Amino acid sequence: MKLQRFVSALSMLAVAGFAAACTSDEGGTALATRAPTATGGSSATTPTTSGSVSPGSPTADLDPCALLSKEELAEFATFNDDPQAATQGGARVCSWRTMKGSSVMSVALGMQDNQGISDVQDGGLGVDTVEVNGRQLARIPMKSGGCIVAIGVGDSSRVDVRANSGFDTQQSCELADKAAAIVEPKLPEG
Template sequence: MRSSPVVATAVALFALLAGCTEQTSGDPSASGEPTGTSEQPTDEPTTTPSESGGGVADLQPCDILEPADVQGLQLTGGEEKEVSGARVCRYRYEGATLNDSFTVSVELFDGIGLDDLNVDDIQPMKVGGHDGASFTDPGGGCGVSIGVTDTSRVDNTAVGGENQELACRLATQLATAVEKRLP
């Protein structure tokens, strides 16, 4: 029985590749000698001063509320997205009618503070131990922003239905639950 040239080539290629498994750190040089030292991994955190100043950079929007909070607010879902530079967790509040149903969101702004809030009809307020502001929009939505640092905030919004009184109540209840878990 004759050996196939394909099998012989495959065996030779395998043997060649098996000898090429050693890795050398450093930069390649013309002499073939490694020129760098090997880098050892460290357990040091890689945060910048703006990320480690007690802001919201280390928070995940869908992890802020406890399951009991979600249930108590009668919310469903919990879908995480990025929207216009904010890390957002969207929930759904199903009211008795479409006018009483809302998309309810926790929105984390890592680099935009409470003073940078760009909406009409802002009403300063306190939310627990944090400065805050409530706002409404002509479409029936409502929000409560919580300042965490000068350059970070959390917006708590209820939009979609037409019952603005209910939207504001939901946004305020959401903000109260969220504030308890903020730095």
């Protein structure tokens, strides 16, 4: 996917995110908070993650499993399993998986409490960056077929939205863009 399409898709983050947040039957005003909760329904439990969290990081209080719900993910695929929380490479991660034909489709959110947008690494196909809603974002397509949209939360932290829809990088980037549009409005300003 070209940079122009990436910019166009990410420019709609605010509209898509705020429109989704404001269509709930629940009263109130949609605001980004330090500890967002899942919207669009409830789950029996929300897994928590552990790992090295910098106390001063704007992402320190975020639970990656609370930033997306099964109901929100249902727009892309049916994720029947509960989200899986883990620590990977120093990041607190929550992932959702489902089968798509004979391939596994996955979406994962990673809290990079000590790494900002300037720390992203090329996955072999370049890195596209853009600013949306005052945030730095980077899209990192991967040679493996996956894609990451990194959303800056301040200068030294970010939330990585990882997607894999089999071995198709373009489809993975489209999935990451859509999931990032849901997550971005829920993040605190850094």
